[in-house]
Amino acid sequence: QVQLVESGGGMVQPGGSLRLSCAASGFPFDFYGMHWVRQVPGKGLEWVAVIWSDGIKTTSADSVKGRFTVSRDNSKKTVFLQMNSLRVEDTAVYYCARDRLSEFQVTQAAFDVWGQGTMVTVSA
Amino acid sequence: QSALSQPPSASGSPGQSVTISCTGTSNDVGGYRFISWYQQHPGKAPKLIIFEVTKRPSGVPDRFSGSKSGSTASLTVSGLQAEDEADYYCTSYAGGDIWVFGGGTKLTVL
Numbered sequence A: 001q002v003q004l005v006e007s008g009g010g011m012v013q014p015g016g017s018l019r020l021s022c023a024a025s026g027f028p029f030d031f032y033g034m035h036w037v038r039q040v041p042g043k044g045l046e047w048v049a050v051i052w053s054d055g056i057k058t059t060s061a062d063s064v065k066g067r068f069t070v071s072r073d074n075s076k077k078t079v080f081l082q083m084n085s086l087r088v089e090d091t092a093v094y095y096c097a098r099d100r101l102s103e104f105q106v107t108q109a110a111f112d113v114w115g116q117g118t119m120v121t122v123s124a
Numbered sequence B: 001q002s003a004l005s006q007p008p009s010a011s012g013s014p015g016q017s018v019t020i021s022c023t024g025t026s027n028d029v030g031g032y033r034f035i036s037w038y039q040q041h042p043g044k045a046p047k048l049i050i051f052e053v054t055k056r057p058s059g060v061p062d063r064f065s066g067s068k069s070g071s072t073a074s075l076t077v078s079g080l081q082a083e084d085e086a087d088y089y090c091t092s093y094a095g096g097d098i099w100v101f102g103g104g105t106k107l108t109v110l
Helices: none
Strands: A003-007 A010-012 A018-025 A034-039 A045-051 A058-060 A068-073 A078-083 A092-101 A107-114 A118-122 B009-012 B018-023 B035-040 B047-050 B064-069 B072-077 B086-093 B099-101 B105-109
Touching: A003 A092, A003 A107, A018 A034, A018 A092, A018 A118, A034 A068, A034 A078, A034 A107, A045 A068, A045 A078, A045 A092, A045 B086, A045 B099, A058 A068, A078 A092, A107 B035, A107 B047, A107 B086, B009 B018, B018 B086, B018 B105, B035 B064, B035 B072, B047 B064, B072 B086
Parallel strands: A010 A118, B009 B105
Antiparallel strands: A003 A018, A018 A078, A034 A045, A034 A092, A045 A058, A068 A078, A092 A107, A092 A118, B018 B072, B035 B047, B035 B086, B064 B072, B086 B099, B086 B105
């Protein structure tokens, strides 16, 4: 079935780095854009970044720009989020999500499949 | 990249209808039809329930409907059921491959 599984979360000190992975299955991964969305426990959702199917075009939110990098390996059906210079305020559950495509393979700019999330804690 | 504005809470009795608003600007909600809504139950990942303002993914009950007027989008849940109690988030495309979420609304079924 269509599935996304995140991994790589954990606890890290401020200024440290982590690399999250999101493994996809059950759909033609290389057709789809992929997003990262985060959620501070008990708080709302925040869009973090997107990488399009070509793996070249990426965009990230101002709050993480210059610190987080999104990439993908279509041969492994996996998307990554490299997080550097982590701050306490980056503590959150990180979800990967698939960009919804129309029947004509045009983005519908919505997140139609989500992983279960992976927790990142930044603390001294 | 300011968050969209949603009421923090909403409520209704079983069978009633409730509408949740999502207010942005001409740079996001008012400028695009790429408005989507997500339902999130405690401890679970969000679930897409409305996309492109009014469209429902397969399997989402037609009790859920969306609309937009100017820079305000709305989600209406008709015929409220106990399982509709959850957090609801709107999001809008904001141009330049940027998305912005609303702060979320906690829906309580009385």
